[in-house]
Amino acid sequence: KAGVTQTPRYLIKTRGQQVTLSCSPISGHRSVSWYQQTPGQGLQFLFEYFSETQRNKGNFPGRFSGRQFSNSRSEMNVSTLELGDSALYLCASSLVFGELFFGEGSRLTVL
């Protein structure tokens, strides 16, 4: 069974640009969560989707948004990038609200 796939793995953007990250969950998993990981703040919850609906949202500004498609694949978008958005963005899928299966992450560098 294929694991959680995140693309792209690495990307470099400049301030003011926007970025879209993609996550393909494990087949059959309908819940997809997104986390931001930085050295200073650790793992911060962004949002969680289940069956195309956002069920939970963390304390991030509106520049951070996401969506989930009917095939459970998810995307997150960050608009008007700031230097502080540089981070490892992790996607996790789960079958039920329990064990999370993480992808390898998308490492975003904002210059």
Added chain:
Amino acid sequence: SQQGEEDPQALSIQEGENATMNCSYKTSINNLQWYRQNSGRGLVHLILIRSNEREKHSGRLRVTLDTSKKSSSLLITASRAADTASYFCATDNYGQNFVFGPGTRLSVLP
């Protein structure tokens, strides 16, 4: 605010020794999980312990949970160099979301 807080922040031991990491949390939980992260990679689930369980084992891992003290510990026995990683506890706020602690960086020296 973060729910879980691991202690210590960093731990360095010799191969073959045991490593103990602690996690404290603030509010009631449904379950608590431990994850491992190798440098810059995704997290890997290690073990889940439910709020009505006190101890759980998985291979060389032993997890305890004390809900009265709102704390958990992860013991890795007979550590190996491959155990070098960061370890995170995550608490489940009754279906709202998982909250991760800052993690413990474990270094196992050969």
